[in-house]
Amino acid sequence: MDTAVDSSVTSCAAPAKGEPYLLTPGPLTTALSTKEAMLRDWGSWDGDFRAMTTQLRRSLLEIAGDTAGNYDCVPLQGSGSYCVEAMLGSLVPRDGHALVLANGAYGKRIATTLGYLGRRHTVLDKGDYLPPRGSEVERMLDADPSITHVVAVHCETSSGILNPIEEIAAATAKKGRKLLIDSMSAFGAVPLDVRHLQCEAFVSSANKCIEGVPGFGFVIARKGALLEAKGRSHSLSLDVYDQWDVMNRTGQWRFTPPTHTVAAFIEALRLHALEGGQAGRLARYAHNRDVLVAGMHELGFEPLLDAHWRSPIIVTFFAPADPAFRFEHFYDLMKQQGFIIYPGKLTVVDSFRVGCIGQVDADVMRRVVVACAQALRTMGVEHAAPPGVALEERQLLAQQV
Structure with a gap:
């Protein structure tokens, strides 16, 4: 050691x-050893790098508690907002209707993104820093049966508030709707275990609580939701289904991957496990x-x-x-x-x-x-x-x- x-x-x-x-x-x-992991160049099609991609996907599913194999991890090039847009554009149907729980800049960005995507959406705006509550979600879902998805931010860093994601998930499941979570600044430190929290998918990023460096994010989604997403995305680059399909068939990223960032993330995952x-x-x-x-x-x-x-x-x-x-x-x-x-x-x-x-x-x-x-x-x-x-x-x- x-x-x-x-x-x-x-x-x-x-x-x-x-x-x-x-x-x-x-x-x-970041840790010195995480920085040092970027000192080597990697071939994006090489077997060693493909093995690194497999390892990071498997490790992230373990952190998410996916012991039953119901979910899969799809890494995507770009910042966290790229991955949020990819999740929304791939998993919310074009005729879907999303309820966005906003209490800061990132909830509002989700609503803006849905507007760009042409997806119908309703916003529960709690202001700068009031938390959305499960009871409010239930009332809004009861009032509008056309809502298909609820989209929530796990930790809204505009204020530092930790939103009550468990009660939001329970309310969404109770009403038979699907939950999408922006866990960009929380996953890896704040509990998000898919064995206990029902969600269709969530997104996070390499450069947050896993303590890697910027360059990619990832969508962790139910395999059934990924299958249903085929042909739905508005974007080739942000098509979560296509990225997932290619990775599963070839072990490779569709387009040039952030090789050095992935190498740093593998080391960051090692340190994450070492810390408990x-x-x-x-x-x-x-x-x-x-x-x-x-x-x-x-x-x-x-x-x-x-x-x-x-x-x-x-x-x-x-x-x-x-x-x-x-x-x-x-x-x-x-x-x-x-x-x-x-x-x-x-x-x-x-x-x-x-x-x-x-x-x-x-x-x-x-x-x-x-x-x-x-x-x-x-x-x-x-x-x-x-x-x-x-x-x-x-x-x-x-x-x-």
């Missing part, structure tokens, strides 16, 4: 010299979040969400009310100290986000808090407390949930 790799998993050594930590929902900071799989990864990310939130509280920062809805993926904090605080300056000061954070996406009050995923651990989170304190001192911000309207909005959120 390579002890250097083991150490990188448990202690999350610093990135390469000059590289900041990427505290975002992906791309993210989904449960081990969730434990580290959740601890990262808790250490971060506790430290930021001491500085006066307030998180948007209460603990029940706060994901282990990324945390949204209200911006301080102090007039000396400007996010652009704060961002630059954090970057100078080696940390890349994320701007906020709330519409009512200013905010920013700090990711908890990637090759980071609790020690890194403590250093983030120290860097935040230093940045506030440099800016002349006396206290990080948010404006009163932010706390009022959070209280309203708690009442509505």
